[in-house]
Amino acid sequence: MSTALLQALEKQDIHGLVSAIEAGADVNEFVKPNGERPLTVAIESFECPVERHTALHILLAAGANPTLLDDDEEFLGPLFSAMLAQDAKSLRILLTAGADPALEHRGLGETLYEAAEVDYLLETWMMELPEQPMDADKASEEAWLGFLKRIAVEHGKPTPDCMFELWSAGACRSLRRSD
Known part of the structure; x- marks a missing residue:
């Protein structure tokens, strides 16, 4: 689990996100103890939609896989989080990147x-x-x-x-x- 990646996401820190990725953080690993992956954490953490969408693009460009589900036995992962946030643009970003609707x-x-x-x-x-x-x-x-x-x-x-x-x-x- 990359502490730097999780901290950057939770602090809504785009520069920290880029730094964590450049330092080798795995953008597909579980970053929270409850089984959430970076794409889900980005959607749930970034309050500003523009920054949220930027974070999604950064994670996807770094190889984040939108088809990977969270391991929490209940939710679908980033698509479900984007839907709950009523964020159609985040849905579009993830779907365009290959997430399964x-x-x-x-x-x-x-x-x-x-x-x-x-x-x-x-x-x-x-x-x-x-x-x-x-x-x-x-x-x-x-x-x-x-x-x-x-x-x-x-x-x-x-x-x-x-x-x-x-x-x-x-x-x-x-x-x-x-x-």
Whole structure:
């Protein structure tokens, strides 16, 4: 475990991050005792989105593998953390670098896309949409996303950008879904 790398990430220190990498820190190793890897720690630590995105680019350029999951028995790793941060640009950076949008949340049997939907509905609407979707709004995933975007714009709420990003990259719903 690279102490310098972990400290740079937790202190939101871009220069320290570069220095740790130049000193030979492994950008794919577990850097926290709970099993998180550097990409996940970067997303969770950097509060400024611009610096967060810079840190992701630096780690990826240094060889960080966005397909490696954290070893915490529960989360998906950097994609899941980016989704929880409601950071569609971090999702795009990771997906462009090869992260798998079709991952399932370990233990819950729901896909990352489904988790993004629940997170969006909870954080934006407290699970209570201001209007019910019509049958046409439920006819396809694209129609559902269009409905969510329309009501968000009409009500001055955030649009479901993380859901759009994941769906555009090939995310899917669980095959075990019953409805």
